[in-house]
Amino acid sequence: MSRILIASDAWHPQINGVVRTLERLARHLPELGAEAIMLTPDGFNTVPCPTYPEIRLTVAPPGSIARKLDAVDPDHVHIATEGPLGFAVRRWCIQRRRLFTTSYHTRFPEYLAARLPVPVDWSYGVLRHFHNAGAGCMVSTRSIEQELRGRGFRNLMRWSRGVDAELFHPGRNRAVLDLPRPIYLYVGRVAVEKNIGAFLDLKLPGSKVVVGDGPALDGLRRAHPEVSFLGTRVGTDLADIYAASDCFVFPSRTDTFGVVMLEAMASGLPVAAFPVAGPRDVVGNSGAGILDDDLQAAALAALAISRERCRQVALQNSWQSATRQFLDNVTGVHRTFASHAFA
Template identity: 50%
Template structure:
């Protein structure tokens, strides 16, 4: 029997025009679910008064969003609520759900404690305590890899469920390759956000043959350009240009120690480019075949070994991941805790009535 369509409300502090793995994941998953008949509403900071994150102007933070956010939720009347991030919108939606008795799920996309520590030196134990408080209030916390799920369980998260990731195999493929004319081979490529938590300097400091190329932008770009004048920085590349960069590189280098997955790993592999990375969460779960990449605490050694990896095997490995499977897993997790649409409407009407009664009483 075909599953009945769902009305899904997704609340995320990461949304367009931001460019990152969370936004890509939510965009592709919602597109697939809508094509399959579900009604999906994504609420991001673009609907609210906002301010730039200190030191990170590309990321906007919603200011005092609770009242407007609740009005949006009441009007939409979802069967299920998913809170994607732990920012102002995420905390506001968490409070709304708890106050009204609405079930919700969350996702652990970002190693927030490690990111905060890298920027502020705040002890990670304090941030982990806050993360547990946020996520444990929901019905389930979705996490992309087994390594991450094991880590969350070890830190006291008791409701963790799997939610894998995918890759656009048509967009990222080995066929169209950037020749990187004028640059000495081999090409060691990093692509993504240029920020302190990505640990890019660890890659740029390596003594490697050929040329290091960095595709992307972010708050650390100018400082790294000044520090490493021999590195080729391209700025943002999108669509075909980014795909050609992946395919034209000899090795994709992923120096981050704090990502929970790393969609760029799959994009590189789909382009036929082997990966070099540290043996940490994300790479450990994606680069599971030694023919497609090398993981080593000595990142230089990993880079040099990856030069000998099998580009055809890298592509075949990426083909085992799909966005359709990712969307199906996401929907299954939410539908487990969804309420029937008629009941959802009743719950929201009752909650709205209680708010009006309370307002008249207070007045």
């Protein structure tokens, strides 16, 4: 069984698409004959991320990380995030001349620019330097691939996402939300880059529900006392809330994918979103949602979409197929390296 070390600065107790994706990857890789060895902030000293204390950044001497990697001696290294841990593992790979891949999950340049006066092009320059050192950079959608290629990123490979269709389905307990209908739902981090205000400011009949936590929560709760803020929910609690709602509103303009949209559709919820990368790739012209620059019009029109159609579209995306795609990328770069080495 091949041993793949996956390094990620994002891990529990964080709840986000990166963590969910890596959890599923680690779960399904053994089914394909590979073992996932997770290298995360667990076991290291950490400090809170400036402006986002829920995220903890690893503080460890490079030598201690290098010793861990030497002891594991994996067959392949995949670096999932561009944080302190990711940079330390990248350094080890380059020093040891070890093949590695990376993945691009988050638009950090836009997220940083939303908080600090840092030019987006500068940040992309750092990310380009980080990812181009690897044998391949995995991206989740065609839109992101085109965008990064235009910014000079090389060796881009597709790695999609999936959904747990057994957990998220329309037949769950719809009585958990005793609110006027229709119920419009948002699930995700409550942070400035998610553009949640664009959803909460809409003039919609019925009720609005927000599930999630983050640095913008207190401010939004004060500004919108009419909205039901339910905090963080996971597992069956989250699945029940999806099934009990009528429309999923995804106001983000910066997400690279949006696993929550698949979870919503698997639960029978139509999606209302802006026509940008993420929604364009996940929903597109599938008939499971409405994409419109007028988010209010999209939310109202989405109510006419059948729950059955939404479920059908979501079922086209499984974590098993996403894991196979990841492993094919890894084996592919090793085949390419071997053919070049013996050419």
